[in-house]
Amino acid sequence: MSHVIFHYTLSCPENLVKKRSESLLLEQTIELSRKALFDTWVKEHIVGEIVKLEQIGDDMFSLSIAQPLRTTALDPAQLLNVAFGNSSLQPDVTLDLIEPPSELFGRMPGPQFGIDGLRTKLGVPHRALTCTALKPMGLSADRMAQLAYDFAIAGLNMIKDDHGLADHEFCPFESRVEQCQKAVQKANAETGGSTIYVPNLIGSPSTVYRQMVFAKQAGVGAVMISPLLVGPALLHELTSGKAGLPILAHPALGGGRMAPEALLGQIFKWFGADAVIYPHMGGRFSYSRETCLRLASLIRATDHGMRAALPVPAGGIKTSRVREVLEFYGLQTILLVGGSLLEAGGRLVEKTREFISEVAQVSNELSIQKEQTP
């Protein structure tokens, strides 16, 4: 059987690094020292091996461990476990990236819609896609619906709930979804557009399922979940149940020592997200330029026969940064701008239109440049 290779960075004195690497290798599967390991089959078929150990700085090492694929049981939760279950509790190690064999994905096909499916639904074949978030938490369902209407009239592609909108008494999930969806449909009827509303599903698994069914019946175009809040394996289950709705994944609670590349770029996609939101550099979070580029590339990747998904750089992006962001990411991108549209107050529709036309214009320029590039 084939192997999954897990890439870690290890902070460790040089004279201890071999011992530390060995302990990490064993920690993720058998959780036992070799001297307590009496079984030959286990030694040969379960215990992984160190395939790279390279010094990359003072007391810093790049470590790659190949674990037999069978240890993951081809299960999403167990994959996380073998990758970073116990080792996440050890502050000297970060999980950087996972290098899986294609066999892992037999039962884990990733995005159900992906870039192509989402673009078809939105009727936007080429240019970068636009998105905003309904906020602030605390507005009533009809106020949210009014906002959604304004944004849809302006012509955004996607209007999503802020990830903090739950089933609050002051804005219950069902009435919010019904009213926002109706508002967006009304705007679409008036403009001939095809804006979609994307409600946030949050709660325990049965609540999320109930919300998913309700949202689908209400006719929404996609849904959003925060996999670490509701359970990463629930994301997988929502897609494997052929839910029939594209899923945006939100990174809430995703900090810690699992690198964004591994968690957001790989895991969220593998579990079925069609679009993955992450903090863009220069906003109020701290991802580097390189991390952002790698995230976009991982989210769009089509290896292992998986659909490409859409990167959704977000987190304090201003409308004034459209050109910069698009030049950075290209057109296979959802531009998520929230607060900076809401700051416009009474000029919200106008400002949103300016944003959309800026996206269209820059998309256009970038397409032409691309065609002219030999």
Next chain:
Amino acid sequence: MSHVIFHYTLSCPENLVKKRSESLLLEQTIELSRKALFDTWVKEHIVGEIVKLEQIGDDMFSLSIAQPLRTTALDPAQLLNVAFGNSSLQPDVTLDLIEPPSELFGRMPGPQFGIDGLRTKLGVPHRALTCTALKPMGLSADRMAQLAYDFAIAGLNMIKDDHGLADHEFCPFESRVEQCQKAVQKANAETGGSTIYVPNLIGSPSTVYRQMVFAKQAGVGAVMISPLLVGPALLHELTSGKAGLPILAHPALGGGRMAPEALLGQIFKWFGADAVIYPHMGGRFSYSRETCLRLASLIRATDHGMRAALPVPAGGIKTSRVREVLEFYGLQTILLVGGSLLEAGGRLVEKTREFISEVAQVSNELSIQKEQTP
């Protein structure tokens, strides 16, 4: 409505700390700057306030934010979101502890069994409880059952699966549970003991539910899950569904900047764990003495009308450390010893018996000392 107070540690230059605290406050709920906040009701009923900001070191601050309880929607996933959703992505902040009002727990009653329920099931009213883990991953179901039998014959209170035991082809969940449970029952019949077997449930939510039902029908005494692998809110749902089995919570994937006190000591218990496993100091993880003491105290706490749960210090504890660990934690403790029993090889039953009798003897001494203390 009352407030939940979230306590954070913030690493920030002194001249920026007011601004940074304000941004953290807003990040967790409205995700909007005050200048884009036009609604009076939201200002008064949703936006929280900073209730403490204290310098605790060079560029280090202790920050406490009171958020209106209504922002949590009294939902477990949303509680995590307001506590540390987006801010978990910001490396300058750690969530240290949560100070909830009792109203939070109306729909979140915590452990269904707790210390008393577990002790009744095990027939051990006073002394410290003993536990081991079936491992290594890779043994077949009948080999695991043989191990379980030996441990039960020796008289351990609880025999749990290692948290890496999933539904592997080489040791399928159902046959493992059936065989281990039978083995433990057989041993109990022979010894008159009441050892329980505790299988590990892992997978997507529907898988975990299926496993829970199967385990219950097989007659197991409790189950274990890793809430961050299978979804923290699933833990809550398993208990609120009146599953009728005590639940052990495992910390896998729980590293990162949510302090163990908040995640393991509070969240896991609030969501319903009857016993919480965590790395004891001096093993192969790095929790401090103070963290371990605080964890034990939080897990056992009975505030908010909640049942006390059992701390399960673990992670490389040797049988030779029984006295030290019990003197440290007292008797309301499950002693989880794994690898160090398995190292005994052919002397496993004997070594396990020595471990158990050591626990009994030290428990006894500690009880007597306690009675004699005026």
